[in-house]
Amino acid sequence: MNDVQVLVRETKESLADYLPNLIAACDQVAEKFQTGQEDWVELFQAVLEGINWVTGAVQGIRNVESTTLLGLELERVIELLQEVQAAMTNRDYVLFCDLLQYELKTLLQAYSDQVQQEL
Template sequence: MKINDFEEKIIDNSFQTINEWWIESTADIHTQDQLIYCVEINGQSFYAGYEQLIVDNYQRIDFIRIVTKTKGESIEETFVTVKDYLDKFIPASSSIADSFYGELTDKEWSKFSQLIEGIEWILKAMDFLETLTINEKQKRATINMKIEIERIVSEMDNNLQRQDYVMVGDLIQYELVTALQNYMLEIQG
């Protein structure tokens, strides 16, 4: 059992022993103001759901390594990831918006579903940033952007129900894309 590349500890793989090690290790991580980035179990990395995986498979686990990052590293990495994602998401959103000005095919509806999944990912990343960010300007920009995205999505839903597809295209093109471009400028500044 390891935390990052330190504190290698050999323990038996009883549930109680692994659980005690886990509680002690995560408490140490918390007191050091660190976050769990991922957990490697038998050489495979898990970014979520690792606790349940350990509980369900503790008898077959030979090795656990907890990889941590500081809050600052996590924030910076998330901002970089969001920026990289938005660099691709914004042009794709414009393309999807264009499809709402004509006849929508199954392929275009599929792309729209992907757009909605992308928005959900962006909102989750913003939740993470809002929780950790101490820079007030970036935190305020993130909170305001979440509110704006949620408003736009609600309006898109209302217009989809009315089958006003031109308005959906306008919301994507002129509100969502513009808001995300402005957010990128705010968090970079």
């Protein structure tokens, strides 16, 4: 394997290790929010930063291997984050939690599954 292939493989391995934690954090944010724990904000910020890292890693991999991780819908992540923002703006906290626990978590699980398949 050349250096680029090694880097791609290592990045995929990092994604495979990280995505389950990010998925769990989606539930944790919703649970903390629903139970009034103030530290949900910090955890939500960490989730957003994690999503940013994941999407950046996927884009980076695709830039060097255009035929890999094609099933990962980066546009859908952006749409979901816009829906999350709208839910918070509209103070629709049930929708906010549902988007985290069901929509975003499901999408990230699909990412995790595909990354595992390609390893």
